[in-house]
Amino acid sequence: MKKSFTLTYEQIRQKQLKQSKILIVVGIVLIAVAIFGLSIFASGQRDKLYTRQLLISLTQSAYTTAINTDDGGAKAAGEDAKGYLLNTVESTATKRIALLKNKLGETPEGTDAGAADSASSVNAQIAQWNTQLTFITDHINASMDEAANESIKAEITQANAEAAKARENYTAAATESRNAGNKVTKGKGKLSRGTMTQQEYDELVSAQAEADRLKNAAYEAQTAAETRLKDAYLSSLEYMPRLSAWQKLCLTLSSAGWWIALFVLGAEAVVIGILVIKKAKYKPSSLLMDVIIYDFFIVLGTAMLLPLLYVAVGSVSSTGLAQLRFGKFDISAYKMIALSKRTLRTLGNSFLITIVGTLFNISITAITAYGLSKKDLPGRKWMMRLVVVFMLFHAGLIPDYMLVANSLHLTNTYWAIWLPVLISSSNLIIMKNFFQQLPESIEESARIDGCNEIQSFIHIVLPMSMASIATFSLFYAVGHWNNYQRAMIYLSDDKKYPITVLLRQIVILSQGSLADDVQPDVQVWAPTSSVKYATIMVGTIPIICVYPFLQKHFTKGVLMGSVKG
């Protein structure tokens, strides 16, 4: 009967294994497509946003050029429209071009080489400005596409056309006026030489006056058109796409997007590889689910590790990763810490607090838990009740402080750090449950051999419960190493502070230095970013190093069954 059951179970597994392989492939493809889709989408968003960014930066540079130029008109125009960068550039550039064109027109029609050179240079400038203008206008138009409001777009187009026409008119009128002026100049010469009558000359002068009037009118018209265009642009600005939080996220992610995608795919490949190599020899109801779970943990694990990695990398970078640049590999931060008496002392204090405190904790907790694990101990029920009551009810910070500081006078000694947390009630209860699970017969026989309880605890129970002891030592040690509140409250002497207090001072408050008070000759030891990172590393690594040593006991110690009181 049993045999047939096992066979059936195996058969089902085999069948599901076949199906699951198809599912793996589908899963990979889906995830890959999703990741690439997301990446592409993010990049697309980025390009759009970059357009706007580019536009703004171009405008800014053009504006700077405009206001830095010696040209009074452009400068004034630049100052004038400081608040509206986009429009400023538009109008400044236009004015600038117009001015340059005027300059070109004013160039004497003589044929010497210098004049030709200057004319060609002015032409080049005009071309440059024109390119810039077109570019900017293009980008404004590109941004305008984002604007939902078609009427504004139309208005801008119209205003643009009108402004262009006005500009043309003005240019024509200006040419006209300049020609008239030229004629007047020539006429003056002719008049003096007597080749022209006064009447003809007067006609020329009046024609010039007329041309000037026209030119002025055209200028007015052009200004009006440009104002209108500016207003249109201004109103369009409001319709420019504002960056949403989602777009910002895209923008932020997309620069790293491809790398992230690459990394995730690599991880994916590793996972799939493992699954395929191992032939997924477990109940494979759905390997797609597996893939998702594995991905979940890969992403989560990465998220857990990244901040620590960032700090680790930052601590050996010469720039401290400012502006995301690594700079050179540089361990001077660690050298500085090694030279800093203050850091070393706080580190030493932390070690002292942790080691001695943990020894106190674990010894007292163990003997108390052992005592309470005796099931028919008279009064045990009441003691347990008291433990639970005090686990649930705290008198509070102030009464505790009054006891430690005013009654016991322990402030500024490490006793104030160790004693108030000598026993953690929850650890006590779990440890008690652990001792209860140990077989009683061994102790029974030891007692018959003449051991009292203390001897049997030391020689029999303790060696059997090293896993539990190690686990709770770890718990207590972590608590001591990381404790900040009690150190801050009870310690006032700078020389007794643990590393957590130093960390808060130099990293979070950005004040204080690594230098000792008694080292006045050392120059300011204001910590740089990489020194801060290095201090963080130094404050974290020791306790993390303890973990692997205790890890093998750890699972056993925690998995000792019940977690209930």
Added chain:
Amino acid sequence: MSDKSAVIRQNTPNPRSVEVVAYGALFLSAAVFLAGLVGMVLGGFLNQLNAWALNNTVSAWLLMFVLGAAFLAISVYVVKTNRKDPAKLRHIARYRYIYLMLIPGALYYLIFKFLPVLNLKIVFQVYSPTLQQQERVSWQAPLLMNFTSFFSNVWFWKLLRNTLILALLNITFYFPFPIIMALLLNEIKHMSFKRISQSVLYLPHFVSWTVLGSLMIMLLGPEPNGLVNSMLKNSGSDTIPFMMSEAWFRPLYIIELIWKESGWGTIIYLAALSGVDEQLYEAAVIDGAGRFKQLLHITLPSILPTIVTLLILRMGSFLDSGFDQIYLMLNSSNREVATVFDTYVYDMGLAGVLTSPVGTTNYSYSATIGVFRSVVSLVLVMGSNAIAKAAGEDGVY
């Protein structure tokens, strides 16, 4: 069997010697008790203080008094039982080494857990260490003055709101996270992957709140040093003042909590999951249950008691937002939303004392706030325990 009882008889002292020792202990502890009582009254009298004043000399006498009372009670019990039921006393005497071992633990609970409760009398007093000796202690005019002034303070509602919001966020977002993670971890049958994942997930627990606070500054602080803000700046977006804004405080609180503690929190659920009988799964597979169904109908119910236990315990620290974490995140910009009971008690009571000897400080007032919090927590834990028991689950106690 007869061997065993012979041994026990050998190891237990005879009733007469017990009586001699017990009477000795009785007189000794009575002496200590009386000395403590007299010293306490005299000390109070000489200092022209209220007899219950907690002053240095008095508290030493108080300790003597309490210890003496405890020993007196024990001695009286021993003497009485020795008369009435010597067998019971022999049973107790069998455990004399155990009681010896329990003494340090008992002292710890007596001194560091029970005596602070006696200190709580200051919630009915005007007690401030910065006042002169004479005026340091006097009873509040209406006895509950500290409570009424706290409840009518504007900060009371702010504190309650901030603390409750954080607690609710904690229960909604943080609490389920380790459960989900444990369930998913349990689905991983590839041992080395599971082990590596677990190690990585446990890692943040070993990072202190101070380091995590520093990390947050490094990652989310203002540019040029803050990573995220540098990236935002580089890509042309506006920078976000994560650490200096009210809006970001609560999300960051939960994210920090999830980052640091959720992996560690899976341990207890994994321990519970390791006890689930494999045959249940095999039977379910035969019955045609998919993996999701197995999860729903076998795995989840088997860790439900653990979830309930932890939820009840969580209710006990419902108003406890974690001093270190909040205090290290607190700054002038997010004070309105970030101040909770823990930090307010510290600010009101101890911050003044620690920073300057004449700083504003009010022990009575902040102790009152602490008591309010403790009592609410106790009520919550008892209430949820009762609910859990009524719903058919095992309670915590």
